[in-house]
Amino acid sequence: MTLALALYQPDIAQNAGTLARTSACFGLSLHIIEPAGFPVGDAGFRRAGMDYLDRAAITRHASFTAFEAWRVHERRRLVLCTTRGAVAYTALAYLPDDVLLLGRESAGVPEPVHAVADARIAIPLAEGARSLNVALAGAMILGEALRQTGGFGGGLITDRPAPRA
Ligand SMILES: C[S@@+](CC[C@H](N)C(=O)[O-])C[C@H]1O[C@@H](n2cnc3c(N)ncnc32)[C@H](O)[C@@H]1O
Numbered sequence: 001m002t003l004a005l006a007l008y009q010p011d012i013a014q015n016a017g018t019l020a021r022t023s024a025c026f027g028l029s030l031h032i033i034e035p036a037g038f039p040v041g042d043a044g045f046r047r048a049g050m051d052y053l054d055r056a057a058i059t060r061h062a063s064f065t066a067f068e069a070w071r072v073h074e075r076r077r078l079v080l081c082t083t084r085g086a087v088a089y090t091a092l093a094y095l096p097d098d099v100l101l102l103g104r105e106s107a108g109v110p111e112p113v114h115a116v117a118d119a120r121i122a123i124p125l126a127e128g129a130r131s132l133n134v135a136l137a138g139a140m141i142l143g144e145a146l147r148q149t150g151g152f153g154g155g156l157i158t159d160r161p162a163p164r165a
Pocket of ligand 1: 081082083085101102103104105106107108109121122123124125130131132133134135137138
């Protein structure tokens with residue numbers, strides 16, 4: 001099993017398309033928790049996802065309740081990425097089948113979703129900064145989770161320094 005990304009009621013098609021492309025590039029599934037603020041076939045979604053959408057494993061869940069039924073059945077942890085996170089994203093020990101949940105652009109996630117998460121993580125920001133773009137936050141957190149769990153693909157030949165010429 002691999003890590004998975006989940007988007008809570010995403011508002012902006014281009015961000016969701018970017019994250020669909022990111023998921024496809026790392027062979028991960030993307031879970032969209034509806035309602036989204038755009039039709040999932042939206043032109044902006046397709047433009048940002050490009051031809052990677054053909055290989056993206058996207059599941060749409062009609063509600064958070066439906067998403068939770070899937071997740072609990074799969075016995076995966078729910079890791080909420082939130083500006084209100086109690087733990088720095090580099091301090092969490094990720095599991096290879098964690099689901100990384102990103103909140104909606106306009107409002108994050110509601111309190112009951114916050115409460116049900118197994119872990120709540122944040123990317124620490126400079127004093128006074130409110131939040132990152134959701135796709136950038138997802139990419140940073142996914143990078144750390146893949147690094148820790150050995151999830152990067154076979155395209156990486158070596159992580160040793162190149163020999164001197
Ligand atoms: C634009 S932000 C949401 C802003 C919203 N007002 C809030 O405070 O939750 C959209 C999503 O990106 C992710 N995100 C943005 N900045 C983050 C950070 N510094 N740490 C963790 N997640 C972040 C979270 O999943 C967040 O719900």
